[in-house]
Amino acid sequence: MRIALLGTGFGQAHAAVYAARGDVEVVVFGRDREKTAAAAGRFGFEASTDPDRAFEDASFDLVDICLPTPLHASHVLRALEAGKHALVELPMADNLADARRVVEAAERSGKQVFVDMFERFVPANRALFDAVRENTYGRLEQLTLWNLTAPLWPGASLGLRTLPLEAMHSDMDIITRTLGRPQGIDVTTHARDEDSASIEATLRFDGAFARDSVSALMPMAWGARGGYTATFTGGVLESLSTMGFDGKPSGTVTAYTADGARQLELPAADQYAAMIDHVLACLRGEAVNEIAPASVLDALRLTLDIDRRVNGERTR
Template sequence: MKIALLGTGFGQAHAAVYAARGDVEVTMFGRDPGKTAEVASRYGFAASTDLERAFEDDADLVDICLPLRLHASLVLRALEARKHALVELPLAATMADARAVAEAAGRSDRHVFVDMFERFIPANRALLDAVRDGAYGRLEQLSLWNLTAPLWPGASLGLKALPLEAMHSDMDIVTQALGLPARTHVTTVARDDDHAAVDVTMTFDGATVRDSVSALMPMPWGARGGYTATFERGVLESVGTMGFDGRPTGTLTAYTPDGVREVELPPADQYAAMIGHVLAVLRGEAANEIGPETVLDALRLTLDIDRRVNP
């Protein structure tokens, strides 16, 4: 499988996964010749600063890890060039652009994938399976949280960034579990332009959701997140760390009238699982679970929150 990987920033998260596989050939594309060559060499890839090549050469998949404003147009360009496309989240900066991509993908015989990597976290899959199967009855209350220190030098996690950069995956979980809310309320606090927190409460028919995202934590805190899902007949609680210290953690606990038990989860790196899914679909071994049409509700909700945070 030949892959054109666009972007030397967050693209490195995808690069690390590709480099660990033996079934892909990757060319990394970037703007800065020195940085592009250095990063590509680190992963054993070819390097190029000629973006045109990504769409003109014989790549099977264009992997787009560039700024949000470029996402939709580059996916459309990949489809026009009859290439499959994987795009970092969010899919687009507007619903009009997102719908245009979904419609173009629907007309094409090429696949479009959106990197909804949190769908591949085993604890999140367990939550959505429980909602779908009714294992604990109806979901009545859901609290999600993601609290981080400023672990990415030079990256802003202020109010302008948090909704689209940090809350979108949570909104995907929410909309998959419950659909779109009837009412939404947003509160914020900002330490400065680069450090802030956002709390969102949402009301559904028979359920309530709260999502808290913060970039106000000190460096020793690292990055931690999880959820508490309260059902009619039990509670699922997920707690995890991102493992920036080399020691990632994660637990899922079920509380029911019969007692407390730890839920065994398969080990999984969400990025490796997501890219594994993409390649399995392209080999004809799986159905696409992260197509653009599956993310529209989550994007609509995220953009609504972003407008409230940044009017």
């Protein structure tokens, strides 16, 4: 399978997964010749600074879009117009109008579009989804998610302008998948400076509430840590994890019930590799798309609502 990988920043996380496989050929596309050559050479891939080639070359099956968020939707639409499948980094758009255009175009095209909701492939999160779906511990009453990180990614801003779309979107996906859409939202913020801030959102539901805390105020020695506490009518699930800049977490999930506490046995998984495994399996006809654009709309709507409360209406 031939893949056109657009972007040399976060695209390198995808490139590392592709490089470990033997069933794909990848060309890395970027604007800066030297930077693109360095990123592609790191993984043994071909480099190109001609973005049109990604869409015009009939040999490419999939366009993998790891560009700045405002460019996501337009590049997905261009890939579909060119008859390509598309994988796009989250969020798939920075506004609902563009997101709906992506959903509609994907449904008309006959091609598959995947949104990199990699958190859906984290075993700890899948344990939570399973518990809610199967009513393992009764009804979910309270869900608290947290993600506290140091500035592990040089040059990346983690201030109030970026935290909602870059850091909270996955959590909003977990919340909407387990509790649905909220009836009310309260948001509190604190900014140390333009690139270091924290946000806490409290969401109200009928008979339940959720809280999400994200912070980029931690020292380097802290690294990145996160998790959730899910309180059900008949028990509690607690997830604790640590993560480095490579995005590969390690952690535990513990179930607490009237019978005591036990640690769940979860499969080891790299969520980026699992996400790309899923994409390629879908394109081979071996799986059904779990990260299609339509499945992301509720989470994106909620994320954009929080972003408006934090940053006001953005000018495009």
